[in-house]
Amino acid sequence: MSDQLINQSLVAIGTKNPAKVHAVQEALIRESLRFITIDAPSGVSCQPFSNEETRTGAINRAKAALAEAETDLGIGLEGGVHESDNGQLFLCNWGALVDAKGHIWEASGLSIPVPSEVQTQLLRGQELGTIMDEISNEYETSKREGAVGFFTNNWISRKEMFSHIVKALYGQYLLTR
Numbered sequence: 001m002s003d004q005l006i007n008q009s010l011v012a013i014g015t016k017n018p019a020k021v022h023a024v025q026e027a028l029i030r031e032s033l034r035f036i037t038i039d040a041p042s043g044v045s046c047q048p049f050s051n052e053e054t055r056t057g058a059i060n061r062a063k064a065a066l067a068e069a070e071t072d073l074g075i076g077l078e079g080g081v082h083e084s085d086n087g088q089l090f091l092c093n094w095g096a097l098v099d100a101k102g103h104i105w106e107a108s109g110l111s112i113p114v115p116s117e118v119q120t121q122l123l124r125g126q127e128l129g130t131i132m133d134e135i136s137n138e139y140e141t142s143k144r145e146g147a148v149g150f151f152t153n154n155w156i157s158r159k160e161m162f163s164h165i166v167k168a169l170y171g172q173y174l175l176t177r
């Protein structure tokens with residue numbers, strides 16, 4: 001292996017979802033990093049229903065990915081919804097970066113209201129990804145534009161939204177590591 005490869009930090013990304021994986025790779029493309037993807041458990045429900053649950057899912061994924069792959073860094077990204085004081089559901093998205101010493105950096109991303117017909121189905125217990133596939137008559141939309149793509153008329157994709165979170169995580173890491 002070349003010296004350059006040996007000096008590159010290895011980052012475990014706690015998902016196989018390409019929208020999230022590509023968000024990390026794109027955000028950190030200029031950094032001297034190598035990546036590995038791990039199907040890490042979030043330890044929370046498939047459809048998190050609060051900021052706290054979504055945030056915990058991101059941290060759990062980051063820690064599990066780092067532990068399984070024995071890397072220098074782990075990244076976890078998690079999508080969910082949270083309910084405002086007046087009962088309106090909002091999308092929420094969280095990210096966590098952890099290092100092998102146990103430090104955790106966190107960031108949350110875009111939060112926008114969920115349209116009422118989608119909200120009704122979420123409250124019935126359906127997962128957002130499934131609802132969006134049904135509404136759009138497409139397959140695995142959470143691996144591409146995601147709900148955030150549909151709700152913004154494709155002005156912001158899921159990858160772009162998570163990429164912003166990853167930049168916030170990595171910037172904090174560089175400042176305080």
Ligand SMILES: O=P(O)(O)OP(=O)(O)OP(=O)(O)OC[C@H]1O[C@@H](n2cnc3c(O)ncnc32)[C@H](O)[C@@H]1O
Pocket residue numbers: 014015016017020046047048077078079080091092093127128129130132141142143145146147148149158
């Ligand atoms: O393989 P993983 O990493 O689990 O990918 P996922 O698409 O299931 O992602 P999450 O578990 O983080 O998301 C929770 C649910 O929200 C769905 N979802 C789709 N687009 C979303 C968006 O833009 N924001 C939040 N959640 C979204 C997603 O499909 C899941 O049903």
Ligand SMILES: [Mg+2]
Pocket residue numbers: 046
């Ligand atoms: Mg999931």
